[in-house]
Amino acid sequence: MERLPSVEDLAGTYNTPAYANPMDAVEDYRQYQREWATTTLGSHAISTRMELPRGRIRSWEDGSRPDVVNGIETAREHGWLECEADSDTFAALNRLVAGVFSGGSISASTFEPSYSAPDDRVDGQLRADLDTLGVGSRIALSNSGNVEEIRPESDASVLGRVLVALGAPAGEKAGVVERLPSYLYRHADSTQREFARVYVANRATDRRDRNFMQIREERSDRYLDSVAVLLRSTMDVEVWRGDRTIRFRKAGMEAIGLVCLQR
Numbered sequence: 142m143e144r145l146p147s148v149e150d151l152a153g154t155y156n157t158p159a160y161a162n163p164m165d166a167v168e169d170y171r172q173y174q175r176e177w178a179t180t181t182l183g184s185h186a187i188s189t190r191m192e193l194p195r196g197r198i199r200s201w202e203d204g205s206r207p208d209v210v211n212g213i214e215t216a217r218e219h220g221w222l223e224c225e226a227d228s229d230t231f232a233a234l235n236r237l238v239a240g241v242f243s244g245g246s247i248s249a250s251t252f253e254p255s256y257s258a259p260d261d262r263v264d265g266q267l268r269a270d271l272d273t274l275g276v277g278s279r280i281a282l283s284n285s286g287n288v289e290e291i292r293p294e295s296d297a298s299v300l301g302r303v304l305v306a307l308g309a310p311a312g313e314k315a316g317v318v319e320r321l322p323s324y325l326y327r328h329a330d331s332t333q334r335e336f337a338r339v340y341v342a343n344r345a346t347d348r349r350d351r352n353f354m355q356i357r358e359e360r361s362d363r364y365l366d367s368v369a370v371l372l373r374s375t376m377d378v379e380v381w382r383g384d385r386t387i388r389f390r391k392a393g394m395e396a397i398g399l400v401c402l403q404r
Contacts, residue, residue, distance in 0.1 A: 143226075143324075143327065144223035144224060144225060144226075145223070145224060145226075145231070145307060145324055146221070146222060146223070146224075146234075146303055146306035146307050147222070147223060147306070148164075148167075148213055148222055148223070149164055150306035150307075151212060151213060151216055151222065151302055151303060151306045152164050152167060152209050152212075152213065153306070154212075154252070154302040154305050154306055154311075155208055155209040155212060155302070157207065157208075157209055159194075159197070163209045166207045166209055166210070167207070167209055167210055167213065169191065169193060170201065170206060170207055170210050172191065173187070173191065173198070173201050177190075177191070177198075178201075184198040184199045184202055212298075212299045212302060215296055215299045216299055216302075216303055219274060219275050219276075219296065219299075219300075220275075221234065221274065221299075221300070221303045222303075226328050226329060226332065227329070227331075229273055230273065230274065231332075232332075232335060233269075233270035233271075233273040233274050234274070234303065234304065234307060235307075235332055235335055235336055236266065236270050236335055236336070236339050237254065237256075237267075237270055237271075237274075237300075237304055237309075238304050238307050238308065238309045238322060238336070239335070239336040239337075239338075239339035239340050240256050240267065240339055240343065241254060241256075241304060241309040241310065242309065242310070242314070242318070242321065242322075242340065243339060243340040243343035243344045244256060244257050244258070244259065244263070244339075244343030244344070245257065245290075246312075246314070247301045247304060247305060247309060247310065247311040247312070248301070248311065248312070249311045249312030249313075251297075251298055251301075252297075252298045252299075252301035252302045252305065252311060253292060253293070253297040253298055253301050254292065254293065254297065254300060254301045254304060254309075255281070255283070255290040255291070255292050256290060256291045256292070257283075257288060257289075257290055257291075258291060259342070259343060260342075262342065263339075263342050263343060264291065266339070266342075267291050268291065271291075271293055271294075274293075274300065275296075276293040276294055276295045276296050276297070276300055277293065277294035277295060278291050278292065278293065278294055279291075279292055279293075279294045280292075307322055307324060308321075308322025308323060308324060309322065314360075318360070318364055319361060319363045319364050319367075320363065320364060320367040321336070321364075321367045321368065321371060325371065330374075330375070333371060333374065333375050334375045334396075334397050334398070336371065337371055337372055337375040337376070337397045338397040338398050338399060340356075340368065340371075341354070341356070341372070341394070341397060341399060342399060344356045344358065347391075348388075352390060352391055353388045353389060353390055353391060354388065354389055354390075354391055354393075354394070355386055355387070355388045356368070356386065356387040356388075357385055357386045358385060359385060360385070365382060365385070365386075365387060366382065368387055369381075369382050369387050372387065372389055372393070375396065375397055376389060376390075376393030376394075376396045376397060377393065377396055378390040378392055378393035378396070380393075
């Protein structure tokens with residue numbers, strides 16, 4: 142089973158103006174640390190040998206590191222990179238990715254993830270997952286100022302980038318995101334069930350007049366089709382696609398570890 146996310150995928154979330162490929166910035170810095178950091182040569186001599194601007198070498202000599210290197214090291218220290226699929230860390234990351242798709246967002250500018258919690262159960266799971274990942278949680282007001290959101294207490298930007306590396310969208314979702322993250326289809330059924338559980342807990346409402354639950358979203362048909370396929374495979378019940386809606390029998394809730402929602 143593949144280990145996710147990769148260093149390369151995380152690096153790809155960074156903008157490195159001097160490099161078309163962010164990993165080239167990582168490799169240059171690593172080469173500097175490996176071969177030149179302890180040398181007695183000056184910055185001019187090193188820049189000549191590395192064929193890099195002298196100013197860049199000077200900044201590294203002064204202790205600066207490329208943002209992409211800082212991000213990779215932070216993620217590595219937390220154990221967020223190349224996780225085992227059956228690890229608690231990957232399970233928490235998977236649920237947080239599901240939360241972005243169904244009840245949260247990631248800032249396109251800062252990469253900080255934010256989550257709304259429709260009930261105490263979702264709130265408790267979000268906080269537990271953020272604790273598992275070593276960042277803790279805090280409450281902040283949304284940009285509109287009228288909704289409380291759960292956000293990481295520390296290393297929020299790097300965590301958000303890790304979620305994006307796994308396939309979570311940053312910025313606007315409606316009309317842009319066409320499908321669920323691809324790793325879901327390469328991982329065990331338990332990963333898919335956990336994703337579905339978070340999604341349903343965030344989005345499904347109880348149609349009390351009928352024996353089914355409903356998800357309503359202003360998303361593309363292709364996206365809603367991908368959600369419906371996930372629910373069919375994890376719930377083992379009939380799932381219907383309507384106009385901007387997905388409906389399924391309440392009996393499917395138990396298969397993903399939920400009781401019938403009352404909201």
